[in-house]
Amino acid sequence: MGFCSRLEPIEMPRPLPPTTVTQLTPDGRGAVATLSVSGPESLELVGQFFVAASGKSSRQQGMNAISFGRWSQPNGITEDVVVVRRSDDDIEISCHGGLAAASAIIGSLESLGAKRIDSTPWIAARTYGPLEADAWIALSRAKTERVAGILLDQLRGALRRAIGKVLSLVQAGDLDTAHSHLDQLIRHGSVGLHLTTPWRVAIVGEPNVGKSSLVNRLVGFDRSIVFDRPGTTRDVLTASTAFDGWPVDLLDTAGLRDSEDDIEQEGVRRAQKARGSADLAILVLDAQLGPAQLASEHARNIPNAIIVANKQDLASGNDWPEHVVRTSAMTGEGIASLIVAIMDRLVPEPPRADDPVPWTKPQLTVLRLAFSAVEDVDLVRCQRCLQDLVASARDVSSLPSELT
Ligand SMILES: Nc1nc2c(ncn2[C@@H]2O[C@H](COP(=O)(O)OP(=O)(O)O)[C@@H](O)[C@H]2O)c(=O)[nH]1
Ligand SMILES: [Mg+2]
Known part of the structure; x- marks a missing residue:
């Protein structure tokens, strides 16, 4: 019974590395979520669910060609997807943003043995360092x-x-x-x-000078509460925007006025805290009350603030010093200059193309x-x-x- 010993060593097929699926876009942000399916069997696996609008099979799809279609799951639910074949072993799938569509697609691939991996090792394997x-x-x-x-x-x-x-x-x-x-x-x-962390700009000033109206103008849509009675903004409201491509959070604060009212006092405290944590403060004054306000306690207490004289449409002939930005939140006058003044302060020396920037x-x-x-x-x-x-x-x- 010597035949066992005479067996030639046979070439065992090496086990294939598992197919992996990775979500590349962060959870819950953006209109589109992107997944990457990697591994030698990725084309097979994707082909089980993806039905291209063109009728072509995944194998017929050209390299880097964009293919629209539906991701069709056994439970009958389908998702609109865009599939790009990046290489023989790498397929990119884009679907609706948010959690539902991406989870469904990942789940269906997992049901056929794909392994979900975190984006960190996926990225590490594809970047230089x-x-x-x-x-x-x-x-x-x-x-x-x-x-x-x-x-x-x-x-x-x-x-x-x-x-x-x-x-x-x-x-x-x-x-x-x-x-x-x-x-x-x-x-x-x-x-x-x-x-990665927007600049924080606090808008401060007496109640009713037009802080919330200015924030709305700066952001370009109605977001903070504008109300024709002093002291409405009790909370600090944050409006996220971008000036010239730089991400900025505007903090709309309660008035700086001393108040007997508890709730309003709390608002004032929060305003002071927001100002303390901000990269820049904008002190808003009512243009109608004239430059004498520059000597006020508030103006002196916030020495590095950009000073804005708002409601220019209601005030004429006031002699404001050069450094004061004149605006009207009502007409939009001076808003562009205010944005320039803000960005001159926040990014006095913008990096140029190809400049090294630690982040x-x-x-x-x-x-x-x-x-x-x-x-x-x-x-x-x-x-x-x-x-x-x-x-x-x-x-x-x-x-x-x-x-x-
Ligand atoms: N005419 C005029 N009215 C303004 C201007 N800015 C704000 N207002 C009005 O002033 C009032 C108070 O504005 P608001 O933004 O709530 O002031 P806040 O208390 O400082 O936030 C509202 O009736 C606004 O419509 C402006 O530039 N011109
Ligand atoms: Mg307000």
């Missing part, structure tokens, strides 16, 4: 095109190259230039942090440490900080071609 992976995640949440453009530059390596440049300057002993490059990076960082607190902390190390002429410490920041980059050849 941790800096770029962070940029990708931030990019998926970008609220404006301008923000997306800056993050895309970082995804393409702007920050990594800038840090590499500083490292080579340090190695060459050119500390002055390294110092000024780091200084510039840190200054861009103060803008970068707000790519997270840890990045900025490390850059500051490197900066102080250069000042201390501690080159070893400086290099260690910067190398940590760009550490564990994969081989350049793994960079997706569209990013190089």
Whole structure:
């Protein structure tokens, strides 16, 4: 019975890695949710549910061609989807935003054995290093095109190259230039942090001067409460908007007036707190009451505020100093100048295309440490900080071609 020993070793088929499904867009935001199905069997699996409007099968679909159709589940429920075949092993599915459609699609793929994975490892496997992976995640949440453009530059390596440049300057002993490059990076960082967290601008002033009306004008639609009686805004209302592509939250606060009324006092307290946490305050005055208000306690208490004289349509001939922005929330006069004044304060030095911009607190902390190390002429410490920041980059050849 020696036949067992005579068996040739047979070539076992290697088990295929499982097909994975990953949601690339954040939960619950945006009109569209995007999923990625990866793995050698992804085409098979998607083909079980996807019915293209064109009638073509998934295999017939050209690479990177966009295919509309329906995702048809065994329970009879269908979803509108757009399917793009990115490679033999990578299929992108876009469906309605929110949770329901994406969950249904993920569920149907899971029922055939696909494994759901978090987007972090998915992104890590497709980006050059941790800096770029962070940029990708931030990019998926970008609220404006301008923000997306800056993050895309970082995804393409702007920050990594800038840090590499500083490292080579340090190695060459050119500390002055390294110092000024780091200084510039840190200054861009103060803008970068707000790519993912909007600037906060508090609108403050006496009741009835037109704060809520100004917020509505600035945002472009009616959002905060405007009421013809002093003291209406008790809560601090936040209106999210963007000026020139920069994300800004406007905080509409209660009046600054001292009040006997408990509820109104609470509003005033909240207003003060909002002002304290804001990046910039706008003090609104009633133009009808004239420039004498500039000497008021409020005006003196908020020394860095942009001062606005509102209700210009009702006031004429008042001599306001140059730095006061004149507006009418009623007619829209001066609103454009107010936006310019706000952005001059918040982003005095906007980064240009391809500029390196750090955008997270840890990045900025490390850059500051490197900066102080250069000042201390501690080159070893400086290099260690910067190398940590760009550490564990994969081989350049793994960079997706569209990013190089
Ligand atoms: N004519 C005129 N009325 C304004 C202007 N801005 C606000 N108002 C009116 O002033 C009143 C108080 O405005 P509101 O925005 O509620 O003031 P707030 O208490 O500072 O928030 C409302 O009747 C507004 O319609 C303006 O620029 N011109
Ligand atoms: Mg108000």
